[in-house]
Amino acid sequence: MIVFAIRRAVLGVLVLVAVALMVFVAIRLIPGDIVNQQLSEAGAVTPELLQEKRAAMGLDKPVHEQFLVWASGVVSGDLGSSLWTGRPVSAQVGAALLPTLQLSIIAIVMGALLGVGAGVLAALWRGTAGDMVLRMMSTVFLAIPQLWLGLLTLTGLALIGYYIPLPYRSFSAEPWANFQQVIFPALALSLGVAAALSRLTRSAMLEVTGADFIRAARARGVSSSGLYLGHALKNALIPVITLLGTQFGNLLSGTVIIERIFNIPGLGNLLFEAVANRDYTVIQAAVLTYGLITIIVNLMVDLSYGLVDPRIRGIRS
Amino acid sequence: MTSLIQEAAPARRTNRTLAIFKALVRDPIGCTALVILAIVLALAIFAPLVAQFDPLVQNRRAILQPPSLTHWFGTDDIGRDVFSRVLYGTQVSLLVGLMVVIITMVIGGLIGMISGYFGGWVDVIIQRIVEALDVLPSLVLSLFIAAMLGPSVRNVIIAVTLAQIPRFVRVVRSETMKIRNNDFIAASRVIGASPLRIMLTHGVPNLMPTMLVLGSLVFGIAIMTEAALSFLGVGTPPPNPSLGTMLSQGTRFIGQAPWLIVFPGLMLTISVLALNLIGDALRDVLDPRNR
Numbered sequence: 001m002i003v004f005a006i007r008r009a010v011l012g013v014l015v016l017v018a019v020a021l022m023v024f025v026a027i028r029l030i031p032g033d034i035v036n037q038q039l040s041e042a043g044a045v046t047p048e049l050l051q052e053k054r055a056a057m058g059l060d061k062p063v064h065e066q067f068l069v070w071a072s073g074v075v076s077g078d079l080g081s082s083l084w085t086g087r088p089v090s091a092q093v094g095a096a097l098l099p100t101l102q103l104s105i106i107a108i109v110m111g112a113l114l115g116v117g118a119g120v121l122a123a124l125w126r127g128t129a130g131d132m133v134l135r136m137m138s139t140v141f142l143a144i145p146q147l148w149l150g151l152l153t154l155t156g157l158a159l160i161g162y163y164i165p166l167p168y169r170s171f172s173a174e175p176w177a178n179f180q181q182v183i184f185p186a187l188a189l190s191l192g193v194a195a196a197l198s199r200l201t202r203s204a205m206l207e208v209t210g211a212d213f214i215r216a217a218r219a220r221g222v223s224s225s226g227l228y229l230g231h232a233l234k235n236a237l238i239p240v241i242t243l244l245g246t247q248f249g250n251l252l253s254g255t256v257i258i259e260r261i262f263n264i265p266g267l268g269n270l271l272f273e274a275v276a277n278r279d280y281t282v283i284q285a286a287v288l289t290y291g292l293i294t295i296i297v298n299l300m301v302d303l304s305y306g307l308v309d310p311r312i313r314g315i316r317s
Numbered sequence: 318m319t320s321l322i323q324e325a326a327p328a329r330r331t332n333r334t335l336a337i338f339k340a341l342v343r344d345p346i347g348c349t350a351l352v353i354l355a356i357v358l359a360l361a362i363f364a365p366l367v368a369q370f371d372p373l374v375q376n377r378r379a380i381l382q383p384p385s386l387t388h389w390f391g392t393d394d395i396g397r398d399v400f401s402r403v404l405y406g407t408q409v410s411l412l413v414g415l416m417v418v419i420i421t422m423v424i425g426g427l428i429g430m431i432s433g434y435f436g437g438w439v440d441v442i443i444q445r446i447v448e449a450l451d452v453l454p455s456l457v458l459s460l461f462i463a464a465m466l467g468p469s470v471r472n473v474i475i476a477v478t479l480a481q482i483p484r485f486v487r488v489v490r491s492e493t494m495k496i497r498n499n500d501f502i503a504a505s506r507v508i509g510a511s512p513l514r515i516m517l518t519h520g521v522p523n524l525m526p527t528m529l530v531l532g533s534l535v536f537g538i539a540i541m542t543e544a545a546l547s548f549l550g551v552g553t554p555p556p557n558p559s560l561g562t563m564l565s566q567g568t569r570f571i572g573q574a575p576w577l578i579v580f581p582g583l584m585l586t587i588s589v590l591a592l593n594l595i596g597d598a599l600r601d602v603l604d605p606r607n608r
Contacts, residue, residue, distance in 0.1 A: 018449035026465060139597075143590035145541040147548055148582030151564060151571070155579070158572030253456030257545050261568070271457065272549060275464035287461060291452045 008302055012295035019291045020074075020284065024067050027280050070284070080281040082274075089285045092270060097289060100259070100266035102171065104251055106186040111193025111251070112244060118194065119201020119240075120233060126206065134198065141195035146254035150188045150261040157184065168265050185262040189254050193247045200243050204236035211235075237308050245301035249294055337526070340602040347598025353591040357584075361407040370398035372405045372558045381574050391576040393566065399576060402558040403584050409470065409559050410540045410588065416474045417481060417539035418532050425482040426528060429489025430516050434497055440490075447483045455480040455538075456545055463546050468554040477542045481535050488531055489524060496523050526603040533596035537589040544585055560585050 073080055081088050122134040157164065164181055171178040208214065209232050217231050256268030267286055274282035341347040360367055370388075376396035384391045390399035432443040450458065463476035496502065496519070505515055546552030547561025555562055560581040567577030 015445075015448050015452055018445065019452055022449060023461070026462075139593070140586075140590065143537065143593050144586050145544060145582070145589065147541070147545050147561070147564060148578075148585060151568065151578045151582065154568075154571050155575045159575065249454050252454040253545075256454075256456050256460065257548065260549065268457075271460065275460065275551070283461070287453060287457060290454055290457050294452045294454065 005299070005303060008299050012299060016288065016291055016295060017071075020071065020288055021067065023284055023287050024070070025063065027283065028063050028066070070281075074288075080285075082279055082282050089281050092282060093267070093285045093289055096265060096267045096270040096286075098170065099168065099264050100252075100255055100268065101293075103182055103186055103189070103258070103264060103266065104248070104255055106182060107189035107251055107255075108193060108244070108248055110186060111190035111247070112197060114190060115194035115197025116201050116233075116240065118198035120205060120228060122198065122202040123205035123209070124228065135202070138195040138198045141191045142199075144192070146189060146192055147257050147261075149191060150185065150258050153184050153188045154261065164262065166263060168263060181262065181264065185258045185264065189251055189258055192254070193244075193251055196247055197240060197243060201236060201240055204239050205232055208232045208236045234308065238305060241301060241304055241308065245298060248297045252290060252293065333522070334525075337529075337599070337602060341595070341598055344598045344602060346594055347602065350591045350594035350598060353587065354595065357407065357588050357591065358411065360404055361411050364401070364404035364408055368398070368401035368404050370401045372397060372401040373556055381570065383574075384576055390580040391574065393563075393574075393577055394570060399563075399580055402563055403560070403580050405558040406560040406563060406581060407584055407588070409553050409557060410543055410585070413470065413474055413477065413543040413553075414536045414539040414588075417477045418536045420474070420478045421481045421485050421535055422528055422532055424478075425485025426489050426521075426524065428482070429486040430493050430520050430524070432486065433490040433493025434512060434516060434520070436494075443486070444490075447486050450479070451483045451487075453480075456542060459542055459546060460549060460551060463551040468551055470553055470557075473543055473546055473552050476546065477539050480542070481538065484535070485528075485531060488527060492524055492527050493520060496520065526599075530596050530600045530603065533592050533599060537592040537596075540585065540588055540592075 070080060082092065118134050118138065122131045125131040125134075154164075164184065165177050166181075168181055169177040171182075205228075209228075214227065214231060217227055222231065255266060256271065258264070259266040259268040260272065267289060270282065271286040271290075273279075274286060341351065374397065376392065379388065379392045379396045381394055382388055382392045382396075388398050388400065390403060392398055393402070428443060432440045453461075458480040459476040462479055463472055466472035466475060502515060502519055505519065510518075543552055543559070544561035544564065547559040548565045549561075550565070552561055553559035563581040564578060567574070567581070570577055
């Protein structure tokens with residue numbers, strides 16, 4: 001198990017390096033850099049001034065040299081400083097990471113509970129009106145863009161005269177304000193996850209409940225609820241966990257939009273502003289951080305299979 | 318003998334496409350979804366005939382009007398007709414979605430087939446690149462590319478396509494690996510068919526069902542991503558009406574003019590819903606276990 005985890009982690013780091021390289025090269029292939037952007041606002045631009053600015057930012061060196069300088073900084077924990085504001089990037093990313101993580105963790109937990117709950121209920125009520133309603137709801141919520149769901153939530157709140165307190169407060173500073181600011185965006189994010197999970201949970205439950213060991217347990221006299229939660233759900237969980245990992249990626253995509261709608265100063269907002277300003281160092285750091293989050297989540301998903309299914313633990317150790 | 322087979326093969330293929338379509342129409346959900354999609358498509362294509370107002374013309378005497386008989390979906394803050402703008406915005410959405418699906422199917426399908434058919438180091442290299450692209454949330458990747466390229470419909474198509482290709486490559490690759498082990502592939506290799514020929518005559522037709530199901534899913538995702546990019550200001554540039562841009566403008570009047578949020582989003586959702594349902598129905602129709 002440990003060997004397996006280490007191997008996955010090493011692979012993750014390699015993928016991350018590949019992502020860094022791609023982002024780095026892509027940014028520099030595109031014409032129009034930050035120096036143009038900054039100086040176009042200043043007016044009188046001479047070629048000498050452009051050269052001087054670029055040299056100061058290290059943009060005049062060949063791309064591979066720039067990458068090595070940057071990469072060695074990253075390894076030692078220095079992400080450089082923002083080309084626009086001059087503030088250290090690691091501080092900016094660190095400050096933005098917390099709201100995004102809080103939002104997505106609350107959303108994924110809510111989505112998992114709602115989705116698995118609805119899926120188990122739908123399987124229990126198979127063929128009844130309740131099953132129909134749950135399945136229809138999951139189909140509809142799967143099709144509603146997170147963008148619209150977020151805006152509808154805001155519209156609904158405005159129509160009943162409730163306005164989310166602004167500006168954003170961290171949980172440690174003002175827990176109650178933070179709760180009001182996070183719970184609605186998290187709900188908007190979680191419904192899509194719940195819809196996807198409930199479908200899969202339902203079909204996985206139905207597949208498992210047809211298995212012999214369930215009939216055996218029933219014959220042994222295991223109670224109906226014990227049967228569903230203890231035996232069936234546990235065995236239906238593997239595909240559900242896989243999907244949960246994939247859904248986390250979708251959810252992260254959603255946070256970019258939701259953070260802008262609900263004015264949450266997270267990674268998505270940071271990336272958006274950096275992209276608008278062509279702030280290379282911040283873009284690189286933000287994109288890499290998204291990659292890092294995904295890799296860690298994938299690793300956790302891989303490891304959790306072993307927790308749920310002892311057979312996998314045996315094979316991989 | 319050979320000529321007979323060659324003549325028979327294409328005929329059988331068209332019959333098969335037709336059979337899939339017929340089965341889809343017979344499926345109640347599939348049929349409903351097809352009808353909805355056809356209506357959306359017709360509204361978008363015939364927007365100039367359906368809409369009574371120019372989507373770009375401002376009317377200072379009809380600002381932020383709620384839905385009425387004249388303005389079915391109301392008007393926005395500079396007096397433009399929301400119904401017309403929704404129809405023209407749907408045109409852009411469907412255009413982007415269609416282009417993304419076609420390009421993703423061709424490029425993603427090709428790369429996936431090559432990766433799955435040849436295996437070895439070609440496969441390893443392709444898979445590492447796909448993994449690297451896959452690690453980034455698709456909207457982050459699209460936002461990054463679209464922002465770097467600058468706002469235009471063409472660049473949105475490129476940005477969305479690049480983020481969707483990994484999904485396609487992965488699925489097509491694993492399907493190809495399943496098909497590759499069939500006896501009929503070995504047989505055609507033995508009689509000297511080139512890899513290209515095998516992929517085109519055996520690979521493509523056998524991959525088509527999977528590609529169609531995935532394609533309908535990607536179509537919906539593409540429409541949503543286009544809206545998201547436009548909402549963030551890196552998608553379809555104004556003044557072109559786009560559902561995402563309309564939603565972004567609507568946020569300024571959120572409690573005051575909910576119709577600016579409701580109708581563009583509704584159109585978006587209905588289109589995605591129809592596409593998802595077609596995908597579901599296709600999966601049921603094509604799944605051999607259901608026959």
